[in-house]
Amino acid sequence: MTPFLLTTLAFFAAYGIYLAALVAHQAPSPLAFLDGGGNLPGWAVIFAGSGLAVAGQGLGDHLALTARFGLQASHLGLGLVLAALTTVLIQKRLWLAARITGLATPADLLARYYQSVALRIVMLTLSALFALPFAANLLSQAGGVVEQATGGTIGHAAAVWVMGFFLFLTAVIGGWRATVLVGAVQAALIAALGLGSIVFAQTMMGGGGFPQVPLPVAQGVLADLIPGVVQYSAGLGKSQPAGGIFTAVGIASTALAMLGVVLSPAFLYLGITARAGRTLGFGAVWIIAGLGGAALVIGGPILAVRMGAGLGDFASAMAQVEPFAGLGLILLVLTANQLVVALSVNAGTLLITQELILPYVVPGLQPLHQRLAAQIGLALAYGLVAVLATFAPLSSAILAGLALPMAVQLLPALLGLCFIRWISRSAIITGLIFGVLFVAFTEAFGLILVEGLFIDLPWGRWPLTVHSAAWGLGVNVAAVLLVAIFTHGGAERLHRDRLHDEFAALWPVDFGGKGAQGAKWSLTLIWAFFALGPGAILGNTFFSQPIFTQGPAALGLPSLWVWQILFWLIGVPLVWWLSNRAQLGVTTDQGLRRLDLGGAADPVHPPDWIAVGLARVTGR
Amino acid sequence: MTQTPSYALDRHVLVSAVWLPGGFVALGLLHHGFATGAAGWVLAGFGAILACFALHVIVNAALGAHFTPQEVALSFVLYAVAGLALVLAVLLQPGFAEQFFLPVALGMAGLAAGVIFYLVTRWGARGAFAQFDIIRDNNPRKSSELPHRGGRS
Numbered sequence: 001m002t003p004f005l006l007t008t009l010a011f012f013a014a015y016g017i018y019l020a021a022l023v024a025h026q027a028p029s030p031l032a033f034l035d036g037g038g039n040l041p042g043w044a045v046i047f048a049g050s051g052l053a054v055a056g057q058g059l060g061d062h063l064a065l066t067a068r069f070g071l072q073a074s075h076l077g078l079g080l081v082l083a084a085l086t087t088v089l090i091q092k093r094l095w096l097a098a099r100i101t102g103l104a105t106p107a108d109l110l111a112r113y114y115q116s117v118a119l120r121i122v123m124l125t126l127s128a129l130f131a132l133p134f135a136a137n138l139l140s141q142a143g144g145v146v147e148q149a150t151g152g153t154i155g156h157a158a159a160v161w162v163m164g165f166f167l168f169l170t171a172v173i174g175g176w177r178a179t180v181l182v183g184a185v186q187a188a189l190i191a192a193l194g195l196g197s198i199v200f201a202q203t204m205m206g207g208g209g210f211p212q213v214p215l216p217v218a219q220g221v222l223a224d225l226i227p228g229v230v231q232y233s234a235g236l237g238k239s240q241p242a243g244g245i246f247t248a249v250g251i252a253s254t255a256l257a258m259l260g261v262v263l264s265p266a267f268l269y270l271g272i273t274a275r276a277g278r279t280l281g282f283g284a285v286w287i288i289a290g291l292g293g294a295a296l297v298i299g300g301p302i303l304a305v306r307m308g309a310g311l312g313d314f315a316s317a318m319a320q321v322e323p324f325a326g327l328g329l330i331l332l333v334l335t336a337n338q339l340v341v342a343l344s345v346n347a348g349t350l351l352i353t354q355e356l357i358l359p360y361v362v363p364g365l366q367p368l369h370q371r372l373a374a375q376i377g378l379a380l381a382y383g384l385v386a387v388l389a390t391f392a393p394l395s396s397a398i399l400a401g402l403a404l405p406m407a408v409q410l411l412p413a414l415l416g417l418c419f420i421r422w423i424s425r426s427a428i429i430t431g432l433i434f435g436v437l438f439v440a441f442t443e444a445f446g447l448i449l450v451e452g453l454f455i456d457l458p459w460g461r462w463p464l465t466v467h468s469a470a471w472g473l474g475v476n477v478a479a480v481l482l483v484a485i486f487t488h489g490g491a492e493r494l495h496r497d498r499l500h501d502e503f504a505a506l507w508p509v510d511f512g513g514k515g516a517q518g519a520k521w522s523l524t525l526i527w528a529f530f531a532l533g534p535g536a537i538l539g540n541t542f543f544s545q546p547i548f549t550q551g552p553a554a555l556g557l558p559s560l561w562v563w564q565i566l567f568w569l570i571g572v573p574l575v576w577w578l579s580n581r582a583q584l585g586v587t588t589d590q591g592l593r594r595l596d597l598g599g600a601a602d603p604v605h606p607p608d609w610i611a612v613g614l615a616r617v618t619g620r
Numbered sequence: 621m622t623q624t625p626s627y628a629l630d631r632h633v634l635v636s637a638v639w640l641p642g643g644f645v646a647l648g649l650l651h652h653g654f655a656t657g658a659a660g661w662v663l664a665g666f667g668a669i670l671a672c673f674a675l676h677v678i679v680n681a682a683l684g685a686h687f688t689p690q691e692v693a694l695s696f697v698l699y700a701v702a703g704l705a706l707v708l709a710v711l712l713q714p715g716f717a718e719q720f721f722l723p724v725a726l727g728m729a730g731l732a733a734g735v736i737f738y739l740v741t742r743w744g745a746r747g748a749f750a751q752f753d754i755i756r757d758n759n760p761r762k763s764s765e766l767p768h769r770g771g772r773s
Contacts, residue, residue, distance in 0.1 A: 015640070022629055041630040047637065181630075185637045192641030196648070322655070331644075361751030 001319050002150040009146075009334070012189075013166040016182045021176030023181065030371040033175030034350050035104055035273050040177065042279030044184040049270050050287035052343050053083055053185025054295070055336035056261035059194075060141060060311055062296060066304035070215040070223035071560045072246035074304070077296025078531050078564060079255030081571035083525070084289035087262045087413075088579045091280050093418035095587050096507055097499060101210055101597045106268040107355050110410075112597040113417050113499060114425040115492065122432060125407060127265040131348025131381055133399035135341045136388035139164060140396060142337040143389060143616040144337060148312035149330045160389045167338060168382035171346045172375050179346045180270065186339040193332040198299035200318065200325045201306055210305040211557050217244075222371045224558035225540045226251065236458030237447065245465055248534045253462075253470030255532045260404025260469065263411060268346035274587075281585015285576045293568045301561065341385070349381040350374055360610050398444050405443065405469035409435035412480045419509075421500040422488035427480040435476030442468040467533055495598070502595055511582050520578060527574055531567035539563025631683050635676055635691075642672035659723035666727025670734050677738055700729060 028037060034513030057080075062510060065073040094106065103109045107123030110116075121210035139160055146159035171179055202209050217223045220243070229241025236245065246254065261267060271280065307314050311333060319326025353374045358365060388396045412431050440446035444461055451457060462468060511517040531537045545552050555562065579585030646668035653661030680686060687695075706724050710717045743750070 010641075015636070019633060019636075022632075026626055026629055028626070041634075043634055044630065179707070181633045185633060185640060188637035192645055196645050322648065322652045324644070324651055328644070328648065482712045 001316075001326055001330075002153050004323060005146075005149055005330060006154070007326060008331060009163075010268055012273045012301075012335075013170075015185075016166065016170040017173065018179035019182055020170045023174035023178040025177070027177070030316055030367040032177065033371040034374055036175065036177035036180060038104065038273050039533070040180050040270075040274050042275050042277040044180050045270060045274040046279045046283035047185075047187040047341075048180045048183035048343065049087075049267060050283045050292065051183060051336075051339050052267055052270070053087070053261050053288045054080065055187075055190060055294035056264070056340050057258055057296075058138070058141075059190075059336045059588075060145070060333045062300060063304050063307060063311065066300045067216060067307040068218050069221055069244045069246055070217045070225075071301060071558060071564070072222065072226050072244050072251065072264055074297060074300040075226065075246065075251050075532075075536065075560070075564055076254055076258065077293055077300055078571065079251075079258035080293045080296060081289045081568065081575060082381050082532060083262045084284040084293075084575045085578065086259050087271075087284040087288065088281060088575060088584045090263070090414050090418055091268075091284075092584050092587055093503065093507075094268060094414065095271055095274065095276075095280070096503065096592075097417060099589060099592050100499070100502055100595045102594060103597065105270060105354055106265060106271070107349050107351060109272075109597075110413055110417060113205060113496060114413070114428055115495060115598070116425050116429065118429055119413065119425075119432075120355065123265060123452065124352055126403075126410070127348040127351045127355075129399065129403045129406060130264050130266060130344040131352075132345075132384055133349075133388060133396045134403040135327075135344045136385045136396040137393070137400035138337040138341050138344075139385055140389035140393040142334050142341070145311065145330060145333050145337075148310070150314060152250045153334055157390045161386050163334075163338065164341075164382050164386040164389070167342050167345070168378060171342065171382075172378050175371070175374070176273065176346060176350055179342055180273075183339050183343055186335050189335050190332060190339065192286075192619070193328045193335070194295050194299065197318075197325065197329050197332060198295070200328075200463060202302050204325070205306060210301045211561065213305055215301060215305050215306075224560050226537050226560065229534045229537050231465050233463065233465055234458065235442070235463035238315055238458075238463075240458035241465050245462070248537045250462070250465035250467065251536060252528075252532045252534075253465075253467035256408055256473060257404045257467045257469035258491060259411065260407035263414065264344070264403070265351055265405045265407075269347045269351060270343070276587045276589040278586050280587055281576075281579035284585060285572065285579050287574045291571045293571065297564045297568050315365045337607060345381050346352075346378065353377045357602065361614060386390060398448065398457050399445050402439065402445050405439040405467065405472055408469040409439065409472050409476050411473065416496075417499075421493070421496050423480060423484050424487040424492060424496075425481035426487045430483045431476040431478075431480035434479045435472035437470035437472075438475045439468045442466075442471045476569075498595060499597065502593065504592070506591060509582055509584060516581075521584065524574060524578070527571060531571060536563070627683075631679070631685055634679050634683070638675045638679060639672055642668055642675070646672070650672075653723070654720065657719055659720070662720060662723040663727055666723075666730055670730060673731070673734055673738075677742075699728070699731070 005556040027033065057076075062073075062076070065076075094109065097109055097113070098104065101109065101112070103112060107120050107127070110123060111120035140156075142163060143156040143160035146154050146163075147156045170182055174181075207213075213224045219238075221227075222243040225243070226246065226248055227241065228247045230247050230249040231241040233239045240245065274280070302316075306317070308317070311329070315326045315329045317326075318329055353370075357373055357377065358370055362373065409432055412423060413428045416428060441450070441457075442459070442462060447457060447461060462469075511520055530538070539560045539562075541559055543553065543555055543557075543562045642671065646665045648665075649661050649668055650665035653659065653663075653665055676687075706721075710721055739747075
């Protein structure tokens, strides 16, 4: 399969460079390199955004988890419905805020809305976290897949550097627009290969598949049951929860962590740079919740049951039946990883360039030189990513584990910007401090740091089977509410009100009458409770041992799988309802009025400490 | 819709997003069909190509565009190469005709029928013929431009 795989990879790499060259040739101005002209075609944003939302969860990891923990892990596929809901809720208002204020990046929006430098630094740190260790971890995984698929002919390091180089070439030639257009094609490829692999595995591989054959879970793990609502476990590394780690609360909290992808700087930037239209809702409803949810909930177990010793073995088995199928499975994982790497690195670099380099480090550059600065940034970023992926894959994996839960900590800040005007800067900063600390100390990074330097902690990773994202977000929200009680007024509030008054005057959210409004929120909460919350435990036996009957029902399918499919089927129309009826998925640039949030076009001077530091290095 | 260079590029990428995955799936199906001698898979491969063509037509309709001359030329070349390959295989490959002639010929006929169906629904019977009516282009007369005679302006 090696020549076949390498030829295909080379073809797709060449195609990416060809598209990037076309984009560069037609770019209206050098500055379009940074933001694609803020006018990206809707269909491309649908494809690339949905691809990022699904592939960002780690397709290879999801399959491996499902193979190890069974249906309790594949239940996480329903988290994509929650991710779609969050996308619909946040992205329209964020897009409008960017257009109304003329601010080009999510960091700029948050920093100027809350009048906070700290928030800008948080966003930049988050951009770097996604652009470097998160991307390096995925690139390293992709390198491992290539090494395994070629039987060691192409080594891990060579695969990492070659893939990194071609991703860099596409980015450095075509900028953000090329990244998104190539990402859109890759997302279409992921969809076709994913569906093709699922159908092929189920129909052509022989030997019986899921659900006739149970998932080959580890010993002591419940293959088709959720192991309780919560377990009083000290956390991974300290104690092993009986029956598996994905309790109902574990599933809910891990689903919260999945929101990290749609709250990541790359995804937010993608939404901001999109053209107006109905694309936001379409992508969220039908691709993220619909297609992505179905692929993980229904297709996940079908693929995972045949994983055996790993993805490479499964691909080899498929290739023996049909070489294109084995190649397709390898391509699926590689393309998914490359899509996320490209979008994360490019968005992170372009955001840091626009937020830090151009205004503070080298202000006053001409457009051509601004593009050059971004291109140098991309070269540095891809170099660092390749170095991390090659020489520090473990450190990258540990740091990458922080990226999604850290991004989730932005949720209160984004909800404040989009809907809740009484959330103040102090509340957000306090919440973020506590949230980030709780995430760090319930993740491998903080535990290794403290236990390596000081003392053994009594808890491990994800104590009580609650994901670090939920630990952080719980404390974060509590702190935000508490501090907001005391700080919701004042002059700062007047500044925030200006944007919300504009929203209310021209872009009110139409949740319908009182009844419709209540129905929308209550149905969403009920869905979340039964699909992802503690109510999901009912799915263990709801269809196999129905209430009001004497004996078990001969369903032929695991009750939990039916429960998951049912709530996926209910979840998609729910997202559609919010997206279309409440017009949350539709954007328009008709009637936009410009609002100055204070200083977007002001002359910007580098802070003294940056200027002094730079002067020491450059001798200016 | 305005055919700006950027718009044309966006459409080109969207069309690629249809044909690259679809083409990969079609190649896989055709390969499996020829490797295992199963006519159904060969037909499924042609079905995948037909589905891609239908999606391409939908993209054109959604974006208010038509097939570009390059796309038309490429499709004709590929179709001619496939036809030639079929003839050569029938003549030179022992047993090919018995096993594969029917599904491949049916698949190619299906593709041709799909294109004709598109042309007729898009341009009407006379308009579809007019797309290929080179002779009339060589002898332009005023009356041939009249709408009821399928005139082209």
